[in-house]
Amino acid sequence: MTVVEKVAALAAQDVRIGYGDKVVVDGVSLTIDRREIVCLLGGSGCGKSSLLRGLAGLAAPQRGTVSFLGQPLTAPHPRAALVFQQPSLLPWLDVQGNVGFGLDFARQPAIDDASRAKRIANAIDAVGLASHARAYPSQLSGGQAQRVALARALAREPELLFADEPFSALDAITRAEMQDLLVDLVHRWHTAALLVTHDIDEAILVADRILLMAGQPGGIVREWRVDIARPRDPYAADVIALRLDIVAALRSGGA
Template identity: 40%
Template structure:
């Protein structure tokens, strides 16, 4: 039985008399502890689908089931990390994470336990040294690490990542990819991530979900990535299975469903 189920989801956006069907009959099952990446061209509804899973956007038809319970509103069981880190600039690194901890665990953990849990999650992303700094005093990669710590501190059943490395330079991006892989190996959490990057998708994923072009986008193909973990990007660069997975995704994106620039 699937842990997370996206059940025949449609999404239609309306503006006056005009209706645009962004997603059509999206059907996907995700097993517990799996790392699933959604990839596709701009405008195919990837972020819309992630926001439906997060409960930030309502499906027009179908729904999302998590552990046999339909979810259609935001909740701490589904934590989101956006491309924009979304940290509160007037709070310190510690307080940005502690805010989420207090919100979720105010009745379950004592004040001392909430402090320890905040520090534990900062430690997971190697940010305890900057706990008293404000977002303006740290780098973009460090901000994303704090955003990931804040999401993990909520103990979500599903971690949702919306292009979390998209605004970072190549070296910082690679470092955070490695860190996310290490966190996933340590915590065994269920992850759904959006990306435009084929190499990132193959490196991180257990399964890649390829979206057709919009409007009326749907899942065109899925690909299981049977690469052993832990994964090393240098070793994988010449691995036959890695290269075949990369070829399959590129073929889908650029031959079967190539991007068509809007007129």
């Protein structure tokens, strides 16, 4: 193992996020190991998105530090990718164009045309949309559009994928497919992931580790390592036991 592999994908120390005088997240320290899937679970308004923005370098913490692959993070990193609840595709670009969009922006590492095309094709293939590569966003279902957003993230060959409630707008069946796809992609592309969700079952099915966020301002109040073998059966005894434990923790405010 090289030295780089021992460094966490992300490490945050005593992070505070606020808007002016209003502190919405405080005292958060966490690490995400390389290739680890961490779910940040909490109710609406507890500060999950604010924390994610701080960890991704989209907003500067009011105190504390964030490091990415061992280096201080002060702006979004080219090897970190983001997926949000809305796929926000550009309607005038086809799937290929959307997946490639931003790959040649100034802060991205320079790549030649052939590698760029290969990366785009690989990412589209990985999310199962090879036959839709020339389709436009208006021709895609909600689930397909979110697959494009995932492919756009993968095309950056990320070390860490930040996903903020990426499947919340999808129907239950599509959501379950996308949860499986996310786990599969993270494993095959050797990336780490921070998945923000308010859905306990989503966290249990996807996570290697669950961080429960609660409080005003929000902080991490409990943590579970999820060692249950995949694929995880929602009705297996160990899954049910974990769900009950999380529900109890949520009811007691995390204590």
